[in-house]
Amino acid sequence: MGLRNFLLCTYFITSFSIAYSQVQEINxxxxxxxxxSLTVKPKKVFIDFYADWCAYCKKMDKAAYSDPKVIALLNADYYAVKMNTESRDSIVFGGDIFYNKEFGQKRNPVHQIPLLLASRDERPFTLPAIVVMNEKFQVIKRYFEYIPPKKILKVLE
Known part of the structure; x- marks a missing residue:
């Protein structure tokens, strides 16, 4: 094999290795x-509510949400939504408008959507908050804790 062919072969192998090794991301x-998306094709829904100051939320980003198996399962079987609980945005969903009523009134204001979907009866809203829903947008389970990759795989399966 000539030097030119060797260099071309090395270039293609390196390019393929770099492209293949790049970590996929959750959609x-x-x-x-x-x-x-739900209108076009009903599918289970996975919602991750977070805040910029939440250490366990960041830990989930680094550990659970970068795990290739978690990424593959979420992208294949779920619509994954990630929402900052302190968002100031007005969000139209299901014909209703949701917004952050607490903005300007509390130190860590929580948007209406996480309050609606991830609140518990006897306890205040806490992070991280994860909501798993079926294809009909009905809550199956709520989690209010850091979930490591192995456990989140069990949640998703």
Whole structure:
């Protein structure tokens, strides 16, 4: 094999290795995208509510949401939504408008959507908050804790 062919072969192998080794990402949707997607093709929904200051939320990003098996399961079987609980955005979903009523009134204001979907009766809203829903957008389970990759795989299966 000549030097030119060797260099070309090395280039293609290196390029393929780099492309293959790049970690896939979860296809996170907004609530507007979720509504459109559910209309076209019903599918289970996985919602991750987070805040920029939440250490366990960041830990889930680094551990659970970067795990290739978790990424593959979420992208294949779920519509995954990631929402900052302190968002100031007004969100139209299901014909209703949701917004952050607490903005400007509390130190860590929580948007209406996480309050609606991830609140518990006797306890205040806490993070991280994960909501798993069926194809009909009905809550199956809620989690209010850091979930490591192995456990989140069990949740998703």
């Amino acid at each position: 996170w949707l907004s609530f507007a995208q979720l509504e459109d």
